Every structure is written in C-alpha cells, then in structure tokens.
Amino acid sequence: MRNILVVTDESREVADLFQSLKSAINRLKLKQRNISISTDSVNPLKYDIALLDLDSRAWQKKLLELRRYIPVIAFAKPDVKKAVEAIKLGASDFLEKPLSIEVLNEIINKHKKKILTHDYGFDETMGTSPSMQAVYGLIKKAAASESHVLITGESGTGKELVARSIHKWSPRHDNSFGVINCSAIPDTLLESELFGFERGAFTGANYTKKGLLEFSDGGTVFFDEIGDVSPLFQVKILRVLQEGEVMRIGGSKPMRVDLRIISASHRDLVDSIRKGLFREDLFYRLNVINIHLPPLRERLEDIQVLVQHFLEKHSSKRKDLLVKGVSDEAMNILMHYAYPGNVRELENIIEHAISFAGSQQVLPADLPAHMQQTPSQKVTPTPKLRETLLSVEKELIWDALQKSGGNITKAALLLGVHRQQLQRKLKELK
Ligand SMILES: Nc1ncnc2c1ncn2[C@@H]1O[C@H](COP(=O)(O)OP(=O)(O)OP(=O)(O)O)[C@@H](O)[C@H]1O
Ligand SMILES: [Mg+2]
Missing domain, CATH: 3.40.50.2300 (Response regulator)
Structure with missing residues (x-):
C-alpha cells in the first residue's frame, strides 16, 4: 500500500x-x-x-x-x-x-x-529490478493514453502479458482485446483475418465475416510479431492507422474504426528498416510509446519473486502436496542460469519442479537435468565473437547485395557504409 x-x-x-x-x-x-x-x-x-x-x-x-x-x-x-x-x-x-x-x-x-503496489510487480507482471520498475511506469502511462505502443524484447520476456495489462488498465478495458499473430501468416490469410470479407468475395466465401479490426472497434488490437508482416501488407496496416477506416474484402464502403494498436516484436525493427524489410513510416506510427523488456539474464534480481509467483500460480497442479518454496541450493542454481527462453523458460522450470518435488521445498534434483550441473561444470559456450560477427556481416551484406541486384554502390547505401568500405569487406570475406 x-x-x-x-x-x-x-x-x-x-x-x-x-x-x-x-x-x-x-x-x-x-x-x-x-x-x-x-x-x-x-x-x-x-x-x-x-x-x-x-x-x-x-x-x-x-x-x-x-x-x-x-x-x-x-x-x-x-x-x-x-x-x-x-x-x-x-x-x-x-x-x-x-x-x-x-x-x-x-x-x-x-x-x-x-491494489497495484509496485514493490513486487504490476498486476500479473512480476519483477523487482529497476528496469521492470521502469516498465511498470510505462504500462501506467500507456494505459492512461490513447497512443499506440510498441513492445520489444526477446521471446518469452512477457510482451503479450504487458500488452494485456495495458488494455486491462486502459479506458478501453470494457471493449475487446483482439490478438493477431502475424508471424508466418501469408498475406491473403492475414487480410481476411484482419479485414473480413463479404459473401461471394472469392471462391469459398459463402458467408460474410467481420474482420478482427472491425470486431475490435472501440477496443485494442494486439499485433504480435509485427516485424514479420510483409512490406506489401505493411502498407495496408499503415492505411488503417492513417485513415481510421477498414473495408471488408469484396466490400464497397469503408467503415470507420476507433482502435488502439499495441504491437510487439522480438526483432530489432530499426535494423529491419535499415535492411528495407520494415517501413519507416509505419514504425513511427506504431512506436509512439516504446516499452522494451530486457532479457531475464540481465535482471537476475527478478528471479526470486518470479519463482515465488510461479510456485503460487502452478502449485494447485499437485493435489497430494503443497510445494511452497525453493531450497537455497536450488535457488542458487536458478540464479546462475542464463535463461535463453527468458521468463517463459523459468515458468516451465518451476512447473516441472512442482511435478517432480518430493517435499514442500524444491530441491536441486527436482530441476531439469541440464540445470543440475554445478556452476563449475556448467557448459558455457566459449564466445567465438569474431566468427559470429563475421557470419552476421556476411548475412547482412548478402541481403543487401540481393536487394540491390548486385550493385555495390546501392548495397553500400543500404548498409550505411562507404562503397570502398564494402569493397574491402567483400575482399576480406572472399
Ligand atoms: N514479468 C513476468 N511476470 C510474470 N509472468 C511472466 C513475466 N514475463 C513473462 N511471464 C510469463 O511467461 C510466459 C511468456 O510470456 P509472454 O507470452 O507474454 O512472452 P512474449 O514476450 O510474448 O514471448 P514470445 O515472443 O515468445 O511470444 C507467460 O506465461 C507469462 O505469463
Ligand atoms: Mg508473444
């Protein structure tokens, strides 16, 4: 309080x-x-x-x-x-x-x-680290405003959780929260999902369907993995934002919609813009408020409250035993793990531990086998920085050359380097 x-x-x-x-x-x-x-x-x-x-x-x-x-x-x-x-x-x-x-x-x-005390978290989003405290401030700010929000962060860092929380605390909370996962959906499907269609609009359209955008009028639409939308389709989304109108496929009159857009991406969209994969004008429209969720390995101090939170969340799955806590040794292991899958991975680990626990306390043996190695035995990949950098460079240059049709001057422009620099790099990479 x-x-x-x-x-x-x-x-x-x-x-x-x-x-x-x-x-x-x-x-x-x-x-x-x-x-x-x-x-x-x-x-x-x-x-x-x-x-x-x-x-x-x-x-x-x-x-x-x-x-x-x-x-x-x-x-x-x-x-x-x-x-x-x-x-x-x-x-x-x-x-x-x-x-x-x-x-x-x-x-x-x-x-x-x-009551939303921020000591341990905001609503269902938990964490005591300064970076999460800053995130809670942004959630509140976003909830109170009508601005569009872009949430970035690695997979499993809680992007969808934050998006739901913003909607829940916004004046739109009585209206719908529509979710569209844009990753790997072909444009045609995305179009009928978002805009809907009129009966007879295409073969197989033997009924009229409202699209998600129309359905969410007055509410919030969450575009998950917005960075995966094709540049062609990005134009359609941009038009909705600019004009505030949608039209069903095969329809004849546009309908006004009042939408707040929250989008999320695990990609670095600025980099996607540089590579010509994401429209800059759409980015600026979406990114009015930016919330970045840092990876869990950069906020290890959140682990304690997250563990407690997940114990409470999942403990009811055991009917025979109430698993209440974690032993010091097990906590030590949890605190020294890198969590490539971020908070989602930690949640799975705790769920796993609850089902394996033999007492009210989670012990090291209840944790997944790959975590049980002591820190000295832990497999830490040797950082092969140079090789990694070279392969990333290669990929970017290859991408740019393809886009420029092999034209080095154009490719250099796309990459934001001088022509000579690119030529030197090409020689170096053979
Ligand atoms: N700070 C947090 N507090 C409590 N639970 C969290 C937190 N962050 C993530 N979670 C939980 O972790 C899981 C993954 O979160 P979420 O789906 O929001 O991540 P995401 O960033 O959207 O991941 P992806 O990019 O893979 O879709 C969910 O079960 C969510 O409840
Ligand atoms: Mg997600």
Whole structure:
C-alpha cells in the first residue's frame, strides 16, 4: 500500500479525520506513504486506492473517472439508494460516515490484493529490478493514453502479458482485446483475418465475416510479431492507422474504426528498416510509446519473486502436496542460469519442479537435468565473437547485395557504409 487519495468537498472535516487517523494508520503498518485530500479526482495514476465522498459535487463523474485506474471505496452519510448507485457505477465498497480507523483498516486490507503496489510487480507482471520498475511506469502511462505502443524484447520476456495489462488498465478495458499473430501468416490469410470479407468475395466465401479490426472497434488490437508482416501488407496496416477506416474484402464502403494498436516484436525493427524489410513510416506510427523488456539474464534480481509467483500460480497442479518454496541450493542454481527462453523458460522450470518435488521445498534434483550441473561444470559456450560477427556481416551484406541486384554502390547505401568500405569487406570475406 502506498498512496491513498481522498476525494471530498468537505476537505476540512475529512482532513481532520484523516489527520487524526494518520498515526493510527501508521501503527497498522499499512506502509502508506501519503494521504492526499482533494476536491477533484486529480491524476489517479499517482495513487493506489481512492476514497470518494459521495456527499460531494458530481461524484458520479469522479467515480467513473477514478475506477478506471484504481479501486474506489465510496463513503457517505447513510443512504441506501446512493450506496446501490455507487456500487453499480463501479465502487468496490461503500462505507457509512462517520469513518473509523477500524473500518478503514478492514476495508483497505480487504482490497489490498487489488491494489497495484509496485514493490513486487504490476498486476500479473512480476519483477523487482529497476528496469521492470521502469516498465511498470510505462504500462501506467500507456494505459492512461490513447497512443499506440510498441513492445520489444526477446521471446518469452512477457510482451503479450504487458500488452494485456495495458488494455486491462486502459479506458478501453470494457471493449475487446483482439490478438493477431502475424508471424508466418501469408498475406491473403492475414487480410481476411484482419479485414473480413463479404459473401461471394472469392471462391469459398459463402458467408460474410467481420474482420478482427472491425470486431475490435472501440477496443485494442494486439499485433504480435509485427516485424514479420510483409512490406506489401505493411502498407495496408499503415492505411488503417492513417485513415481510421477498414473495408471488408469484396466490400464497397469503408467503415470507420476507433482502435488502439499495441504491437510487439522480438526483432530489432530499426535494423529491419535499415535492411528495407520494415517501413519507416509505419514504425513511427506504431512506436509512439516504446516499452522494451530486457532479457531475464540481465535482471537476475527478478528471479526470486518470479519463482515465488510461479510456485503460487502452478502449485494447485499437485493435489497430494503443497510445494511452497525453493531450497537455497536450488535457488542458487536458478540464479546462475542464463535463461535463453527468458521468463517463459523459468515458468516451465518451476512447473516441472512442482511435478517432480518430493517435499514442500524444491530441491536441486527436482530441476531439469541440464540445470543440475554445478556452476563449475556448467557448459558455457566459449564466445567465438569474431566468427559470429563475421557470419552476421556476411548475412547482412548478402541481403543487401540481393536487394540491390548486385550493385555495390546501392548495397553500400543500404548498409550505411562507404562503397570502398564494402569493397574491402567483400575482399576480406572472399
Ligand atoms: N514479468 C513476468 N511476470 C510474470 N509472468 C511472466 C513475466 N514475463 C513473462 N511471464 C510469463 O511467461 C510466459 C511468456 O510470456 P509472454 O507470452 O507474454 O512472452 P512474449 O514476450 O510474448 O514471448 P514470445 O515472443 O515468445 O511470444 C507467460 O506465461 C507469462 O505469463
Ligand atoms: Mg508473444
């Protein structure tokens, strides 16, 4: 629990009450940092829970605004009608005046779970590292804005989780969250999935189908692996973003759609732009807010909370035994692993360990066999940096030469190097 927002018109009286409650609240170890009292709903993103006085002006409007972001506890003079209306509008609870410390304590404890403390994570995204704390800030910012978001990061770092969280905390959360996985889908299929089709539009279209974009009107669309969309199809997506309209295949009139786009890619899109594989104009449209999820090996301090989180998430899979923790030795192994599959791999490891555990604690023997080697025996690949760099260079140059039809000047331009430099490299690579 951190910051409590109290919204009331009777700020004097309520301020006095909370002032007198403050030391009592501190004694209750609610760890609140700050109680702010305001006559308006201010910026809800700075707070974790709100107490809203229903004996204030325009309380319905304030409630609707606040409840999108944080749990709202309503309080008022005894009034059943008001209480029912507030609960209908989304208040999490209703308290009668005068408030007392006992009631407040009880109610805050009850809602603690719903409150987004950032100490361990944001919603379902866990992690204590500074880089994840920065990510939580960006999720909040993205949730409150209508801007398009691009999430980047290696496979298994939580891109989809973050995308869902943004939608969930955004004002669009009552509308749909459409997901399209763009990787390895041929353009024709992608087109009918996204835009839908009219009956008779092509052979086999013997019914009318709404596309995902039309279906998600008013909501959010998540383009997963946007970097895999062909340059030709990128133009179609760009047009939707520019014009805010979609048209079914075989249709005759465009329909307006109101969409927030969140996209994700494990590729470095700037590099794809350089290689001519991704349109720069589309990139800038999509990348208004950028959230980068670092690989797990760069934030090992997140492992402890992630392990605990996955133990709780998957422990119900064992009916005979409640696996609650991890022994120090097993934790030591977990902390010294490189996680090429990132958080998804850690989750699988914990699931595996739960099914193999013979006691309430996960022991080294419960971990997958390839992890059980002691650090000294661990296979660490010798970094063959030069060979790796050379092969990457070769690939990029080959790519550029193909695109330029063998023209070295054009290829050099694509690669962003001087012509002579490229010639030298070509000689070197034979
Ligand atoms: N920070 C996190 N806290 C809790 N669970 C996480 C976290 N990051 C990832 N996960 C879990 O790991 C799994 C993979 O996450 P997700 O599918 O979001 O990754 P991704 O980046 O989209 O991966 P891919 O690129 O392979 O699709 C999911 O089960 C997700 O719940
Ligand atoms: Mg994904």
